[in-house]
Amino acid sequence: xKNLNRYSVWRPAGLTxxxxxxxxxxxxxxxxxxxxxxxxxxxxxxxxxxxGFLLIGALVAAGTYLFSKAMFDTIEGMQARLFEQxxxxxxxxxxxxxxNRQLKALHEAxxxxxxxxxxxxxxxxxxxxxxxxxxxxxxxxxxxDEEGRLIRRIEAPTGAAGLNTDPAMSLEVPIVARGHLxxxxxxxxxVADGQVVPFxxxxxxxxxxxxxxxxxxxxxxxxxxxxxALAVVAxxxxxxxxxxxxxxxxxxxxxxxxxxxxxxxxxxxLPAVGRVLCEVDEAVAEAYADVREAILGLRSxxxxxxxxxxxxxxxxxxxxxxSGLEVEFEADPAAREVRLLPQAEVHLLRIIQxxxxxxxxxxxxxxxxxxxxxxxxxxxxxxxxxxxxxxxxDPSRLPGGSHFGLAVMRERAELAGGRLEIDSxxxxxxxxxxxxxxxxxxxx
Numbered sequence: 001x002k003n004l005n006r007y008s009v010w011r012p013a014g015l016t017x018x019x020x021x022x023x024x025x026x027x028x029x030x031x032x033x034x035x036x037x038x039x040x041x042x043x044x045x046x047x048x049x050x051x052g053f054l055l056i057g058a059l060v061a062a063g064t065y066l067f068s069k070a071m072f073d074t075i076e077g078m079q080a081r082l083f084e085q086x087x088x089x090x091x092x093x094x095x096x097x098x099x100n101r102q103l104k105a106l107h108e109a110x111x112x113x114x115x116x117x118x119x120x121x122x123x124x125x126x127x128x129x130x131x132x133x134x135x136x137x138x139x140x141x142x143x144x145d146e147e148g149r150l151i152r153r154i155e156a157p158t159g160a161a162g163l164n165t166d167p168a169m170s171l172e173v174p175i176v177a178r179g180h181l182x183x184x185x186x187x188x189x190x191v192a193d194g195q196v197v198p199f200x201x202x203x204x205x206x207x208x209x210x211x212x213x214x215x216x217x218x219x220x221x222x223x224x225x226x227x228x229a230l231a232v233v234a235x236x237x238x239x240x241x242x243x244x245x246x247x248x249x250x251x252x253x254x255x256x257x258x259x260x261x262x263x264x265x266x267x268x269x270l271p272a273v274g275r276v277l278c279e280v281d282e283a284v285a286e287a288y289a290d291v292r293e294a295i296l297g298l299r300s301x302x303x304x305x306x307x308x309x310x311x312x313x314x315x316x317x318x319x320x321x322x323s324g325l326e327v328e329f330e331a332d333p334a335a336r337e338v339r340l341l342p343q344a345e346v347h348l349l350r351i352i353q354x355x356x357x358x359x360x361x362x363x364x365x366x367x368x369x370x371x372x373x374x375x376x377x378x379x380x381x382x383x384x385x386x387x388x389x390x391x392x393x394d395p396s397r398l399p400g401g402s403h404f405g406l407a408v409m410r411e412r413a414e415l416a417g418g419r420l421e422i423d424s425x426x427x428x429x430x431x432x433x434x435x436x437x438x439x440x441x442x443x444x
Contacts, residue, residue: 023071024071027067028067031063031067098202099202102133102202102206110210110213117220117221117224117339118221118224119218119221119222119224119225122217122218122220122221123141123143123152123154123218124154125217126141126175126185126214126217126218127139127140127141127154127155127156127185128156129210130185130187130207130210130211130214131156131187133206133207133210134171134187134190134199134203134206134207135190135191135192136171136187136188136189136190136191137188137189137190137191137196138155138156138157138187138188138189139155139156139185139186139187139188140153140154140155140156140185140186140187141153141154141156141183141184141185141186142183142184142185142186143182143183143218144181144182144183144184146180148181152183168198168199169188169189169190169196169198169199170186170187170188170189170199171186171187171188171199171203171204171207172184172185172186173185173204173207173208173211174211175211175214175215175218176211176212176215177215177216177218177219178219182215182218182219183218185207185211185214187199187207190203224342227341227342227343228342230342234346250283250284253283254280254283254284257276257279257280257283258276258280260272260276261273261276261277261280264276307336307339308340308345308348308349309331309335309336309372311349312329312331312349312352312370312372313329313331315349315352315353316329316356316370319356323356323360325359325360325365325366325367325368326366326367326368327367327368327369327370328367328368328369328370329369329370329372330369330370330371330372330373331372331373332372332373332374334373334374335372335373335374335382338374338382338438338439339438339439340382340416340436340437340438340439341416341417341439343415343416344416344417344418344436344437344439347412347413347415347416347436348382348384348412348416348418348434348436350412351384351409351412351413351420351432351434352370352384352386352434354405354408354409355386355409355432356368356370356386358405358430359386359388359390359430362390362393363388363390363391363392363429363430364390364391365388365389365390365391365429366389367388367389368386368387368388368389369385369386369387369388370384370385370386371383371384371385371387372384375435380437380438381418381435381436381437381438382435382436382437382438383433383434383435384433384434384435385431385432385433385434386431386432387429387430387431387432388429388430389429390429390430391426391427391429392424392425392426392427392428392429392430393424393425393426393430394424394425394426395422395424406422409432409434413434413436416436416437417436417437418434418435418436418437419434419435420432420433420434421433421434
């Protein structure tokens with residue numbers, strides 16, 4: 001019986017459990033049928049002697065052994081294949097899970113890095129999020145200008161300039177936008193389970209995808225900075241032109257009244273001289289106030305790290321000191337977390353300044369309130385209201401100069417993509433409401 005192990009045993013492959021079940025029934029029946037056929041056809045007297053019984057028993061035992069071995073080998077082969085398939089599925093599942101985690105982290109990192117338009121904040125987030133994505137201990141971000149010259153170097157943590165340059169322990173990825181190299185991102189010493197381990201190919205793939213999003217964020221931040229600078233320059237030029245025109249008018253008026261005073265003085269009409277001098281004094285005082293407000297407007301800078309509510313709050317404090325009016329400022333906390341386009345911020349601030357100038361010049365008010373908020377939760381508009389307790393007016397019956405000022409305010413609101421409303425009547429004050437669309441919400 002020991003010699004049976006030398007022979008090749010039939011091992012059916014590729015069988016299903018259903019087929020194996022039927023083979024377990026059919027093969028023994030076939031074997032017994034063949035054995036009985038041989039006994040009847042070849043050796044009919046086989047079962048009439050002990051040697052015949054022993055031979056039949058040996059054949060049945062051998063057949064049973066071979067059949068059992070074949071069946072169990074088949075089952076073991078199926079188990080081995082199932083085990084390998086399970087291992088492959090587990091490995092595939094782990095790979096998919098890791099890729100899902102990386103994609104989720106990459107998506108969140110992309111949203112985070114493009115949520116800010118301040119260049120310094122964007123660069124800091126790029127290096128920090130890149131380290132988090134691949135588990136790097138240190139990182140370095142080099143930023144280039146349009147000529148390819150190095151203009152910024154950001155290390156995380158500080159002192160990371162001496163990075164590990166071992167190819168297995170470091171990664172270098174370019175940051176490219178529209179075919180232009182914006183910078184390079186270096187990471188070193190991946191940490192996993194408290195141990196420094198080599199970077200994997202998947203780490204480079206993730207970092208390259210993130211570098212694409214980082215390039216978009218850096219380019220957007222640069223464009224935003226340029227828009228802010230252009231908006232500020234354009235606004236200062238406009239204020240300078242208005243200031244020049246206003247002063248030219250005032251100086252022309254003073255010159256004309258001075259000539260009248262000289263003629264009155266030559267004619268000995270001293271009361272007329274006194275009246276003219278009083279008119280000149282009022283004109284000079286008005287011009288002086290306009291100049292101070294223009295300078296105040298130039299100092300009220302928005303953009304960058306300086307949010308519009310902060311700039312507005314500082315302007316209102318200086319306006320209160322110069323005008324002597326009681327000023328109340330109410331800013332909705334939710335409204336502080338939104339941003340406008342640079343031009344819209346400038347236009348909105350100038351509308352508020354013009355409304356306050358009108359209060360000082362014409363309203364004869366003692367108190368003015370500025371409200372800064374959102375019309376409703378989830379609304380994509382920013383609402384600013386300037387209300388005074390002055391004498392009010394009929395909007396349909398305005399003198400030419402005042403009508404021009406309100407027209408400029410409406411034009412600014414339209415340029416900012418919004419609208420302006422004026423609610424006033426004689427004896428009940430004036431309320432100016434402007435609404436402009438929100439560009440984005442600031443993410444923490």
